[in-house]
Amino acid sequence: MLYWDYAAAAPPYEEVVRTVEQIMRLHYANPSSLHRAGMEAAQLVQRAREVCASALDVRPSEIRFTSGATESNNLAIKGAALQYQGRGRHIVTTQLEHPSVYDSCLQLQRLGWEVSFVPPDAKGVVDPEQVAAAVRKDTVLVSIMHVNNEIGSVQPVAEIGRRIKTANRRTLFHIDGVQGYGKLETQLEQWQVDLYSLSPHKIRGPRGVGLLVVKDGLHLSPLLTGGAQESELRAGTENVPGIVAAAKAVRMSGEQRQEFAARVIPLRDRLLAFLRGIPEFTVNSSEDGAPHIVNFAYPGMKGEVMARKLEELGMAVGTRSACSSRLAEPSRILMSLGLGKEAALGGIRISFGDSHTMEDVAKLEEALLAAKSALKTAEGGV
Numbered sequence: 175m176l177y178w179d180y181a182a183a184a185p186p187y188e189e190v191v192r193t194v195e196q197i198m199r200l201h202y203a204n205p206s207s208l209h210r211a212g213m214e215a216a217q218l219v220q221r222a223r224e225v226c227a228s229a230l231d232v233r234p235s236e237i238r239f240t241s242g243a244t245e246s247n248n249l250a251i252k253g254a255a256l257q258y259q260g261r262g263r264h265i266v267t268t269q270l271e272h273p274s275v276y277d278s279c280l281q282l283q284r285l286g287w288e289v290s291f292v293p294p295d296a297k298g299v300v301d302p303e304q305v306a307a308a309v310r311k312d313t314v315l316v317s318i319m320h321v322n323n324e325i326g327s328v329q330p331v332a333e334i335g336r337r338i339k340t341a342n343r344r345t346l347f348h349i350d351g352v353q354g355y356g357k358l359e360t361q362l363e364q365w366q367v368d369l370y371s372l373s374p375h376k377i378r379g380p381r382g383v384g385l386l387v388v389k390d391g392l393h394l395s396p397l398l399t400g401g402a403q404e405s406e407l408r409a410g411t412e413n414v415p416g417i418v419a420a421a422k423a424v425r426m427s428g429e430q431r432q433e434f435a436a437r438v439i440p441l442r443d444r445l446l447a448f449l450r451g452i453p454e455f456t457v458n459s460s461e462d463g464a465p466h467i468v469n470f471a472y473p474g475m476k477g478e479v480m481a482r483k484l485e486e487l488g489m490a491v492g493t494r495s496a497c498s499s500r501l502a503e504p505s506r507i508l509m510s511l512g513l514g515k516e517a518a519l520g521g522i523r524i525s526f527g528d529s530h531t532m533e534d535v536a537k538l539e540e541a542l543l544a545a546k547s548a549l550k551t552a553e554g555g556v
């Protein structure tokens with residue numbers, strides 16, 4: 175089986191697996207305990223914080239560990255909203271966001287907040303001018319993803335940061351960096367970012383741990399209370415093995431970013447050219463996108479049906495965000511590009527990792543042709 179779903183979960187680095195095992199065995203003490211073993215565990219967490227801070231070019235005091243980017247996104251949005259509602263009750267985001275951002279905004283909307291959802295263009299990119307135009311005096315937060323997880327489109331975050339701070343310097347800027355980190359350059363200072371979410375399991379780290387960068391001076395209202403961990407922002411005993419291993423993955427994937435891109439871009443470009451040559455397919459990604467994601471649709475054929483056929487042929491592919499891939503509805507992201515319902519039900523996501531080769535892509539292309547022919551003659555249309 176060839177695995178093409180790195181954007182959903184990437185296989186961990188060998189070092190990550192070894193670290194988790196070693197820390198679980200040796201450093202099981204609670205970092206809040208006052209004995210020596212507890213203090214050693216606390217030191218490990220602190221060291222991991224320093225490693226992450228150095229990789230992201232921020233201060234160690236600005237790193238918070240969570241249970242994953244879903245929690246980081248929830249915390250960034252609802253934590254800022256609760257803390258700063260005295261400034262206003264308006265949020266700006268996009269139609270492209272991951273459910274952990276989108277649904278957090280919908281939840282606030284139900285509680286009386288106003289949310290502006292900026293639409294993307296046909297390539298899945300939002301216009302910074304349109305984002306800035308949506309910012310008002312009472313806008314507490316702008317939340318925008320760096321790279322879209324379904325189609326790989328890259329948002330112009332530097333320009334967005336500049337423009338929103340010009341429109342209202344008190345408006346906070348949150349980036350969901352989950353699909354961008356380790357793939358594209360990350361410059362939080364230059365982008366004028368206040369809050370930044372990251373998910374280690376997308377960069378060959380462990381599951382069940384996440385990061386949120388919270389710029390010094392900023393306060394968020396905690397969502398989990400009942401302990402003083404993570405500077406009283408996130409109560410709960412720290413996941414020490416996960417945190418230490420996450421720091422390894424953040425460092426390693428940051429260091430290997432350029433190497434990764436040089437390796438996968440030719441694979442992506444070859445697959446894009448191949449898909450464009452098949453009239454039955456609609457290609458939803460482009461060469462301007464992130465190096466690791468290619469999305470296409472087979473209008474009239476449900477994504478799940480195509481994915482199942484490809485699995486029979488030895489290819490594990492994604493359909494959309496794993497968090498919504500079991501929903502029978504058309505993809506909100508593909509609809510926001512202006513695609514019809516049929517095409518938006520037929521999305522397939524191929525995401526690359528550093529183990530892939532040109533020969534693997536050739537096998538995938540063969541399987542895609544075989545799946546297309548098999549499905550054309552069989553049932554399974556939308």
Ligand code: PMP
Nearest residue numbers: 242243244272323350352353373
């Ligand atoms: N944001 C984006 C863009 C994602 O792709 C994902 C993972 N599907 C998340 C947030 C959520 O991350 P986690 O799995 O760590 O909760």
